[in-house]
Amino acid sequence: MKMAAEQLVGIEHDPVKFTPSNTRFQRGSSSIRRKYKTHDVTVTPIAGVSYVATPVMEEDELVDDDFYLQAKAYFDCREYKRAAHVLRDQNGRKAVFLRCYALYLVSFVFFLLFIFI
Numbered sequence: 308m309k310m311a312a313e314q315l316v317g318i319e320h321d322p323v324k325f326t327p328s329n330t331r332f333q334r335g336s337s338s339i340r341r342k343y344k345t346h347d348v349t350v351t352p353i354a355g356v357s358y359v360a361t362p363v364m365e366e367d368e369l370v371d372d373d374f375y376l377q378a379k380a381y382f383d384c385r386e387y388k389r390a391a392h393v394l395r396d397q398n399g400r401k402a403v404f405l406r407c408y409a410l411y412l413v414s415f416v417f418f419l420l421f422i423f424i
Contacts, residue, residue, distance in 0.1 A: 308380045308383065309377075309380040309381060309383075309384055311380075312373075312376045312377035312379075312380040312381075313377060313380075315373055315376065315377070316373050316374065316377050371397050371398070371399040371401075371402055374393055374394060374397055374402065375394070375397070375399065375401055375402050375405065377393050378390040378391075378393040378394045378402070378405055378406070378409070379405065381393065382405060382409055387409040387410070387412045387413045387416075388409070388413055390405065390406070390409040391406050391409040391410050391413070394406035394409075
């Protein structure tokens, strides 16, 4: 999973949609994800009357999603510093939480090693 996430972040990008001014180090979401993106709103199925709609993710959330998947793979392998490093410039709620939690675990493990050694 970790290697697949690293490759997803490293996939070649469409230079028309992503310029250096709006991406970090010219990295954005993968071209595969952008190919299938629409700007439509997905409406819940009609099973009575429901006016609830689920908005489709915006481009920024897709960019964050690739980095989040990579950081989550590092986190699952207990590489907390690497997970926090990948998420250093991300602003999404899940990304910020995972980064803070990874940094907490790094400091907690360091504290335990300091106490017991």
